Amino acid sequence: MYIFTIDFEDWFERKQNAELKHLPLSRLKFGSDEMLAIVEKAGVKPTFFILGCTAERNPSLIAEIADKYDIGIHGYEHYNCNDISVEVFEKDLRKVKRLLKDITGKDVNKYRSPSFSLANRSFLKVLVDNGIEVDCSLASINHQYGSKVLSSNSPCRILVDGAEIKEFPPTTIGFGNFKFGFLGGGYFRMLPYSITRKLTSQNKEYASAYIHPCDLDKKLPWDYAETIQLEERTFFAKLKAQVGLKTSARKLERWLSEFDFVDVETAARETNWEKMPLVEL
Numbered sequence: 001m002y003i004f005t006i007d008f009e010d011w012f013e014r015k016q017n018a019e020l021k022h023l024p025l026s027r028l029k030f031g032s033d034e035m036l037a038i039v040e041k042a043g044v045k046p047t048f049f050i051l052g053c054t055a056e057r058n059p060s061l062i063a064e065i066a067d068k069y070d071i072g073i074h075g076y077e078h079y080n081c082n083d084i085s086v087e088v089f090e091k092d093l094r095k096v097k098r099l100l101k102d103i104t105g106k107d108v109n110k111y112r113s114p115s116f117s118l119a120n121r122s123f124l125k126v127l128v129d130n131g132i133e134v135d136c137s138l139a140s141i142n143h144q145y146g147s148k149v150l151s152s153n154s155p156c157r158i159l160v161d162g163a164e165i166k167e168f169p170p171t172t173i174g175f176g177n178f179k180f181g182f183l184g185g186g187y188f189r190m191l192p193y194s195i196t197r198k199l200t201s202q203n204k205e206y207a208s209a210y211i212h213p214c215d216l217d218k219k220l221p222w223d224y225a226e227t228i229q230l231e232e233r234t235f236f237a238k239l240k241a242q243v244g245l246k247t248s249a250r251k252l253e254r255w256l257s258e259f260d261f262v263d264v265e266t267a268a269r270e271t272n273w274e275k276m277p278l279v280e281l
Contacts, residue, residue: 001270002200003168003208004044004261005136006035007074007112007185008065009051011214011221027220028058031213034249036065038216042256045069047264049112049136049210052076052096059103066103070263072110072136073097080145081117090126097130110264113137115145116170116182121160121281128163134268136168136208141179150279154206155271159280166268167279171207173199184210189244193251200259209261211252218245 010028039046047070055062065071076096081089093111100108111132118124118137127135135158138149150156150169158165171183181187183203188196188211200207214220220241244251262270 001206001267002259002261003206003264003267004039004046004256005072005112005184005208005210005264006046006048007051007210007212008032008048008062009054009074009078009212009214010057011217026057027217028054028061028213030219031215031217032061034216035211035213035252038249038252038256042253044256044261045263045266046261047072047110049074049110050096050100051078051114052092052099053078055096055099055103062100062103066100066106070110070265071100071104071106071108072112072134072264073100073108073132074112075114078114079117080115081113081120081123082146086120086122086126089123090130093126093130093132107131109133111135111137113146116143117146119147119149124158124160124165124281125163128160128165132165134166134168134264136170136264138167138169139172139182140169141172143181149281153203153208154277155267156277156279157273159278164278166271166273166276168208168264168267171203171209182210183207185212185215186241186243188251188255189215189248193254196251196255197258200255209255215245216249216252218249220245 010026048065049072051074073096076092111127116137116139140150140153142148153169153171156167158167172179173183174180
Protein backbone atom coordinates (compact mmCIF):
# COMPACT_ATOMS: atom_id res chain seq x y z
CA MET A 1 0.00 0.00 0.00
CA TYR A 2 1.35 3.37 -1.05
CA ILE A 3 -0.15 6.54 0.44
CA PHE A 4 0.47 9.93 -1.15
CA THR A 5 -0.06 13.12 0.84
CA ILE A 6 0.53 16.84 0.42
CA ASP A 7 1.42 19.19 3.28
CA PHE A 8 -0.41 22.20 1.89
CA GLU A 9 1.28 25.38 3.07
CA ASP A 10 2.89 28.46 1.57
CA TRP A 11 6.64 28.77 1.15
CA PHE A 12 7.17 30.95 4.22
CA GLU A 13 4.95 29.07 6.65
CA ARG A 14 6.69 28.66 10.00
CA LYS A 15 5.61 28.95 13.61
CA GLN A 16 6.70 32.59 13.64
CA ASN A 17 4.00 33.58 11.16
CA ALA A 18 1.74 34.81 13.94
CA GLU A 19 4.43 37.35 14.90
CA LEU A 20 5.00 38.73 11.39
CA LYS A 21 3.64 42.22 10.80
CA HIS A 22 3.93 41.97 7.04
CA LEU A 23 3.57 38.68 5.22
CA PRO A 24 5.79 38.21 2.17
CA LEU A 25 4.38 37.66 -1.29
CA SER A 26 2.61 34.34 -1.53
CA ARG A 27 4.05 31.78 -3.93
CA LEU A 28 1.45 29.11 -3.20
CA LYS A 29 -0.01 29.36 -6.70
CA PHE A 30 3.28 28.50 -8.43
CA GLY A 31 3.76 25.16 -6.70
CA SER A 32 0.10 24.25 -6.23
CA ASP A 33 -0.87 24.80 -9.88
CA GLU A 34 1.92 22.46 -10.97
CA MET A 35 1.05 19.93 -8.27
CA LEU A 36 -2.67 19.85 -9.03
CA ALA A 37 -1.98 19.42 -12.74
CA ILE A 38 0.39 16.51 -12.07
CA VAL A 39 -1.93 14.60 -9.69
CA GLU A 40 -4.90 15.11 -12.01
CA LYS A 41 -2.95 13.87 -15.02
CA ALA A 42 -1.74 10.84 -13.05
CA GLY A 43 -5.24 10.08 -11.75
CA VAL A 44 -3.92 10.05 -8.18
CA LYS A 45 -6.08 11.10 -5.23
CA PRO A 46 -3.77 12.45 -2.50
CA THR A 47 -4.73 13.63 0.95
CA PHE A 48 -4.07 17.34 1.46
CA PHE A 49 -2.99 18.16 5.02
CA ILE A 50 -3.94 21.82 5.12
CA LEU A 51 -2.37 24.49 7.29
CA GLY A 52 -5.07 26.71 8.77
CA CYS A 53 -3.42 30.08 8.16
CA THR A 54 -2.91 29.07 4.52
CA ALA A 55 -6.58 28.13 4.25
CA GLU A 56 -7.64 31.42 5.79
CA ARG A 57 -5.78 33.35 3.09
CA ASN A 58 -6.90 31.05 0.25
CA PRO A 59 -10.47 29.89 1.04
CA SER A 60 -11.58 29.49 -2.59
CA LEU A 61 -8.60 27.30 -3.45
CA ILE A 62 -9.13 25.15 -0.35
CA ALA A 63 -12.83 24.72 -1.15
CA GLU A 64 -11.92 23.65 -4.68
CA ILE A 65 -9.39 21.11 -3.38
CA ALA A 66 -11.83 19.73 -0.81
CA ASP A 67 -14.44 19.17 -3.54
CA LYS A 68 -12.06 16.79 -5.34
CA TYR A 69 -9.72 15.36 -2.73
CA ASP A 70 -9.45 14.04 0.80
CA ILE A 71 -8.28 16.64 3.32
CA GLY A 72 -6.70 16.60 6.75
CA ILE A 73 -5.43 19.07 9.33
CA HIS A 74 -1.83 20.30 9.49
CA GLY A 75 -2.43 22.69 12.39
CA TYR A 76 -3.39 26.35 12.19
CA GLU A 77 0.09 27.76 12.73
CA HIS A 78 3.11 25.69 11.78
CA TYR A 79 4.02 25.01 15.41
CA ASN A 80 6.62 22.46 16.40
CA CYS A 81 4.65 20.43 18.93
CA ASN A 82 7.68 20.25 21.20
CA ASP A 83 7.60 24.03 21.65
CA ILE A 84 4.00 24.47 22.79
CA SER A 85 1.77 23.40 25.66
CA VAL A 86 -1.15 21.00 25.48
CA GLU A 87 -3.48 23.98 25.92
CA VAL A 88 -1.99 25.86 22.96
CA PHE A 89 -2.07 22.68 20.88
CA GLU A 90 -5.77 22.11 21.56
CA LYS A 91 -6.64 25.75 20.87
CA ASP A 92 -4.75 25.57 17.56
CA LEU A 93 -6.48 22.30 16.59
CA ARG A 94 -9.97 23.53 17.38
CA LYS A 95 -9.36 26.75 15.47
CA VAL A 96 -8.34 24.99 12.27
CA LYS A 97 -11.13 22.39 12.56
CA ARG A 98 -13.72 25.17 12.74
CA LEU A 99 -12.09 27.05 9.88
CA LEU A 100 -11.98 24.05 7.54
CA LYS A 101 -15.58 23.18 8.40
CA ASP A 102 -16.63 26.73 7.52
CA ILE A 103 -14.72 26.68 4.21
CA THR A 104 -15.40 23.13 3.03
CA GLY A 105 -18.45 21.95 4.96
CA LYS A 106 -16.43 18.90 6.04
CA ASP A 107 -15.82 17.74 9.61
CA VAL A 108 -12.15 16.85 9.13
CA ASN A 109 -10.96 13.78 11.05
CA LYS A 110 -7.33 13.34 9.92
CA TYR A 111 -4.23 15.04 11.29
CA ARG A 112 -0.52 15.43 10.62
CA SER A 113 1.67 17.52 12.88
CA PRO A 114 4.05 20.08 11.35
CA SER A 115 7.49 18.53 10.77
CA PHE A 116 6.28 15.17 12.19
CA SER A 117 6.92 16.74 15.61
CA LEU A 118 4.10 15.06 17.55
CA ALA A 119 5.60 12.91 20.30
CA ASN A 120 3.48 13.66 23.37
CA ARG A 121 0.78 11.23 24.49
CA SER A 122 -1.22 14.13 25.95
CA PHE A 123 -1.40 15.67 22.48
CA LEU A 124 -2.69 12.39 21.05
CA LYS A 125 -5.44 12.42 23.68
CA VAL A 126 -6.37 15.91 22.49
CA LEU A 127 -6.68 14.57 18.94
CA VAL A 128 -9.00 11.77 20.08
CA ASP A 129 -11.09 14.12 22.22
CA ASN A 130 -11.57 16.45 19.24
CA GLY A 131 -12.77 13.89 16.73
CA ILE A 132 -9.51 13.00 14.98
CA GLU A 133 -9.71 9.35 13.92
CA VAL A 134 -6.49 9.00 11.89
CA ASP A 135 -3.07 10.46 12.66
CA CYS A 136 -0.08 10.52 10.29
CA SER A 137 2.58 12.05 12.53
CA LEU A 138 4.42 9.56 14.72
CA ALA A 139 8.02 8.92 13.69
CA SER A 140 10.08 5.77 14.15
CA ILE A 141 13.38 7.69 14.25
CA ASN A 142 14.81 10.63 16.15
CA HIS A 143 14.97 13.56 13.77
CA GLN A 144 15.59 17.30 13.61
CA TYR A 145 12.13 18.29 14.81
CA GLY A 146 10.97 15.41 16.97
CA SER A 147 11.62 12.16 18.77
CA LYS A 148 11.21 8.49 18.03
CA VAL A 149 7.79 7.29 19.18
CA LEU A 150 7.16 4.04 17.30
CA SER A 151 9.41 1.04 16.82
CA SER A 152 8.45 0.53 13.18
CA ASN A 153 6.97 2.26 10.12
CA SER A 154 3.92 0.01 10.01
CA PRO A 155 0.32 1.19 10.49
CA CYS A 156 -0.96 0.57 13.99
CA ARG A 157 -3.59 1.46 16.54
CA ILE A 158 -2.52 3.83 19.30
CA LEU A 159 -4.15 3.38 22.70
CA VAL A 160 -4.24 6.50 24.85
CA ASP A 161 -6.15 6.46 28.14
CA GLY A 162 -8.47 3.75 26.86
CA ALA A 163 -9.20 5.48 23.56
CA GLU A 164 -7.85 4.39 20.16
CA ILE A 165 -6.60 6.39 17.21
CA LYS A 166 -5.45 4.90 13.90
CA GLU A 167 -1.86 5.69 12.90
CA PHE A 168 -0.26 5.82 9.46
CA PRO A 169 3.34 6.77 10.38
CA PRO A 170 5.65 8.55 7.95
CA THR A 171 7.96 6.15 6.14
CA THR A 172 11.58 6.62 7.13
CA ILE A 173 14.30 6.14 4.55
CA GLY A 174 17.94 5.13 4.62
CA PHE A 175 20.08 2.08 4.12
CA GLY A 176 20.11 -0.92 6.44
CA ASN A 177 19.78 0.22 10.04
CA PHE A 178 20.81 3.78 9.16
CA LYS A 179 17.70 5.93 8.78
CA PHE A 180 18.11 9.60 7.99
CA GLY A 181 14.80 11.02 6.84
CA PHE A 182 11.36 10.59 5.38
CA LEU A 183 9.92 9.57 2.02
CA GLY A 184 9.21 12.95 0.47
CA GLY A 185 9.77 16.68 0.84
CA GLY A 186 13.36 17.85 0.67
CA TYR A 187 14.62 14.27 0.58
CA PHE A 188 12.57 13.64 -2.55
CA ARG A 189 14.13 16.69 -4.21
CA MET A 190 17.69 15.93 -3.13
CA LEU A 191 17.88 12.22 -3.87
CA PRO A 192 18.24 10.92 -7.43
CA TYR A 193 14.97 9.43 -8.62
CA SER A 194 16.58 6.00 -8.97
CA ILE A 195 17.15 5.95 -5.19
CA THR A 196 13.63 7.20 -4.41
CA ARG A 197 12.25 4.51 -6.68
CA LYS A 198 14.32 1.82 -4.96
CA LEU A 199 13.34 2.99 -1.48
CA THR A 200 9.68 3.07 -2.46
CA SER A 201 9.87 -0.41 -3.98
CA GLN A 202 11.46 -1.77 -0.81
CA ASN A 203 8.36 -0.79 1.18
CA LYS A 204 5.72 -2.68 -0.80
CA GLU A 205 3.63 -3.56 2.25
CA TYR A 206 3.30 0.06 3.32
CA ALA A 207 4.83 3.41 2.46
CA SER A 208 3.57 6.91 3.19
CA ALA A 209 4.97 9.68 0.98
CA TYR A 210 4.52 13.44 1.10
CA ILE A 211 5.45 16.63 -0.70
CA HIS A 212 4.89 20.40 -0.37
CA PRO A 213 3.83 22.91 -3.05
CA CYS A 214 7.15 24.74 -2.63
CA ASP A 215 8.99 21.53 -3.59
CA LEU A 216 7.77 22.22 -7.14
CA ASP A 217 8.45 25.98 -7.17
CA LYS A 218 11.35 26.40 -9.59
CA LYS A 219 11.87 30.04 -8.61
CA LEU A 220 11.73 29.75 -4.82
CA PRO A 221 13.84 32.66 -3.48
CA TRP A 222 17.31 31.67 -2.31
CA ASP A 223 17.18 34.03 0.67
CA TYR A 224 13.61 33.25 1.67
CA ALA A 225 14.36 32.99 5.40
CA GLU A 226 15.99 36.43 5.61
CA THR A 227 13.23 37.87 3.43
CA ILE A 228 10.68 37.26 6.16
CA GLN A 229 13.05 37.78 9.09
CA LEU A 230 12.92 34.23 10.39
CA GLU A 231 15.79 32.43 12.02
CA GLU A 232 19.13 32.77 10.29
CA ARG A 233 19.70 30.00 7.81
CA THR A 234 23.01 28.31 7.28
CA PHE A 235 24.42 27.92 3.79
CA PHE A 236 23.57 24.21 3.93
CA ALA A 237 19.97 24.95 4.93
CA LYS A 238 19.60 27.35 2.02
CA LEU A 239 21.15 24.82 -0.33
CA LYS A 240 18.81 22.09 0.93
CA ALA A 241 15.83 24.34 0.21
CA GLN A 242 16.97 24.83 -3.40
CA VAL A 243 18.34 21.46 -4.49
CA GLY A 244 16.21 19.63 -7.05
CA LEU A 245 13.59 22.32 -7.62
CA LYS A 246 14.13 22.35 -11.38
CA THR A 247 13.69 18.58 -11.74
CA SER A 248 11.18 17.78 -9.00
CA ALA A 249 8.07 18.07 -11.21
CA ARG A 250 9.41 15.50 -13.69
CA LYS A 251 10.42 13.21 -10.84
CA LEU A 252 6.97 13.51 -9.27
CA GLU A 253 5.30 12.61 -12.56
CA ARG A 254 7.41 9.44 -12.78
CA TRP A 255 6.80 8.57 -9.14
CA LEU A 256 3.04 8.82 -9.43
CA SER A 257 2.97 6.89 -12.70
CA GLU A 258 5.13 4.00 -11.48
CA PHE A 259 3.42 3.36 -8.13
CA ASP A 260 -0.25 2.97 -7.22
CA PHE A 261 -0.74 5.68 -4.61
CA VAL A 262 -3.99 6.20 -2.67
CA ASP A 263 -5.18 8.79 -0.18
CA VAL A 264 -5.43 8.32 3.58
CA GLU A 265 -9.20 7.84 3.45
CA THR A 266 -8.87 4.92 1.03
CA ALA A 267 -5.98 3.41 2.98
CA ALA A 268 -7.92 3.61 6.25
CA ARG A 269 -10.96 1.99 4.65
CA GLU A 270 -8.95 -0.86 3.11
CA THR A 271 -6.82 -1.61 6.17
CA ASN A 272 -7.92 -4.48 8.41
CA TRP A 273 -7.38 -2.62 11.66
CA GLU A 274 -8.16 -5.62 13.85
CA LYS A 275 -4.95 -7.19 12.55
CA MET A 276 -2.85 -4.08 13.15
CA PRO A 277 -0.74 -4.00 16.34
CA LEU A 278 -2.07 -2.11 19.34
CA VAL A 279 0.52 0.27 20.79
CA GLU A 280 -0.10 1.76 24.22
CA LEU A 281 1.54 5.12 24.94
